[in-house]
Amino acid sequence: MIPAPFDYHRAASLDEAIGLLARYGAEAKVLSGGMSLLPTLKLRLGSFGHLIDISRIAALEYIKEEKGAVRIGAGTRQCLLERSDLIRKTFPVLADAVPLIADPLVRNRGTIGGNLANGDPSNDHPAIAIALGAELLARGPKGERAIPANRFYKDLFVTDLKADEILAEIRMPLPPPRSGSAYRKLKRKTGDYAVAAVAVQVSLNENGSVARAGIALTNVGPTPIEAADAQKFLVGKTPDEKSILETAKLAAKAAAPSADRRGSVEYKIDMTRVLAGRAIKAALERARSQK
Amino acid sequence: MKHHIKVTVNGAVREAEVESRLLLVHFIRENLRLTGTHVGCDTSHCGVCTVHLDGEPVKSCTVLAVQADGRSVSTVEGLEQGGKLHPMQEAFTEKHALQCGFCTPGMLMTTSALLERNKKPSEQEIRQAISGNLCRCTGYLNIVKAVQHAAEKLS
Numbered sequence: 001m002i003p004a005p006f007d008y009h010r011a012a013s014l015d016e017a018i019g020l021l022a023r024y025g026a027e028a029k030v031l032s033g034g035m036s037l038l039p040t041l042k043l044r045l046g047s048f049g050h051l052i053d054i055s056r057i058a059a060l061e062y063i064k065e066e067k068g069a070v071r072i073g074a075g076t077r078q079c080l081l082e083r084s085d086l087i088r089k090t091f092p093v094l095a096d097a098v099p100l101i102a103d104p105l106v107r108n109r110g111t112i113g114g115n116l117a118n119g120d121p122s123n124d125h126p127a128i129a130i131a132l133g134a135e136l137l138a139r140g141p142k143g144e145r146a147i148p149a150n151r152f153y154k155d156l157f158v159t160d161l162k163a164d165e166i167l168a169e170i171r172m173p174l175p176p177p178r179s180g181s182a183y184r185k186l187k188r189k190t191g192d193y194a195v196a197a198v199a200v201q202v203s204l205n206e207n208g209s210v211a212r213a214g215i216a217l218t219n220v221g222p223t224p225i226e227a228a229d230a231q232k233f234l235v236g237k238t239p240d241e242k243s244i245l246e247t248a249k250l251a252a253k254a255a256a257p258s259a260d261r262r263g264s265v266e267y268k269i270d271m272t273r274v275l276a277g278r279a280i281k282a283a284l285e286r287a288r289s290q291k
Numbered sequence: 292m293k294h295h296i297k298v299t300v301n302g303a304v305r306e307a308e309v310e311s312r313l314l315l316v317h318f319i320r321e322n323l324r325l326t327g328t329h330v331g332c333d334t335s336h337c338g339v340c341t342v343h344l345d346g347e348p349v350k351s352c353t354v355l356a357v358q359a360d361g362r363s364v365s366t367v368e369g370l371e372q373g374g375k376l377h378p379m380q381e382a383f384t385e386k387h388a389l390q391c392g393f394c395t396p397g398m399l400m401t402t403s404a405l406l407e408r409n410k411k412p413s414e415q416e417i418r419q420a421i422s423g424n425l426c427r428c429t430g431y432l433n434i435v436k437a438v439q440h441a442a443e444k445l446s
Contacts, residue, residue: 001333007292008311008357038353039334041312051311053358079347103423105338105401108347109354190422191336 003041032114074113093181122193126224131199131214140165153223178204180286220255227251248277296360301369318356327367338424341397367396388437390428
């Protein structure tokens with residue numbers, strides 16, 4: 001399969017990419033790892049007059065701890081997240097999730113920024129970013145702005161990014177002591193998207209009650225979904241089997257999937273409930289085992 | 292829009308004028324006539340088009356040729372050195388790790404890259420590493436054995 005013709009522009013810096021984006025406007029599309037964009041072009045599900053390649057901008061690939069957050073450059077490839085000790089130690093939810101994204105060869109090219117900015121509800125990073133209370137840093141001709149992940153997703157493939165903006169960085173707040181996170185995903189096979197998946201991060205008070213809960217859902221609606229009612233229910237409780245199951249039920253209520261080859265609406269909602277229960281349990285266990 | 296690209300392929304610098312939309316796999320097969328790299332699903336699932344881009348295995352059906360400009364690419368033809376098969380190629384023949392052979396170039400590229408990073412992978416690590424390479428003869432058992440065998444030979 002061959003994409004429709006387009007012009008290719010390789011940006012050497014983020015500023016150059018923003019300039020190119022300003023020049024070509026609505027005809028342009030930013031190319032990061034290309035693991036979703038190139039198949040889209042090849043299958044002719046979409047076409048763009050100009051591709052602006054940001055994948056050679058070395059300054060967009062970093063993972064660092066700074067000012068109370070882990071900052072990840074948007075161009076950071078999945079394989080580097082997978083190998084990062086800082087990520088493994090700080091965000092077990094990512095250690096759970098990243099090895100389940102596509103396959104190892106795709107993870108050698110695909111980036112966290114592309115995964116987030118694409119606005120595809122079947123991608124895994126959006127729900128994780130929401131559960132972690134992350135901020136997405138957009139850069140445009142007028143400067144930078146930070147967008148909370150839970151306000152980034154507007155509709156199917158529609159994000160808060162303006163046409164002249166590029167996602168530059170992801171900022172994940174360092175979790176307080178007694179925090180734990182987890183990702184639980186059901187998928188049919190390697191390379192497939194999730195039937196459903198749930199990202200959870202909990203932070204506990206000294207007495208073991210929940211201080212903060214982030215719960216978000218993958219691929220059970222037109223956007224990634226923050227399970228706000230479930231989060232609210234869990235906060236203040238000292239979770240036991242019963243309240244975990246109740247939280248999981250509330251999380252499943254937030255799901256709005258459509259039926260496809262991965263399953264019926266009822267099946268996906270019920271799997272969301274099961275996965276939410278498992279993710280909450282795993283996150284709590286990790287939070288409680290933290291000294 | 293045409294681009295002049297310069298790619299080091301199996302150690303030799305190759306130059307060409309390419310269209311923006313030319314895929315790396317087509318550049319390799321059609322421009323360079325290196326047909327060891329196969330096209331299978333063409334949707335980045337099957338892994339038969341796997342090549343090394345700056346040493347890392349990637350699916351060349353989902354990379355643009357122009358993106359390889361200034362970088363180095365190795366294909367299955369580059370595994371053999373000085374008339375001697377790569378230890379992974381030897382291991383695949385010794386352990387009967389192929390039936391129809393269609394997935395073999397991709398499997399060789401993925402597994403040879405694995406041993407560059409991990410000298411002694413466990414069975415689980417081997418299986419995870421090849422999870423993006425499909426063998427429709429389902430000869431995975433012997434492929435895993437071959438990788439283990441190559442790892443032993445190299446150690």
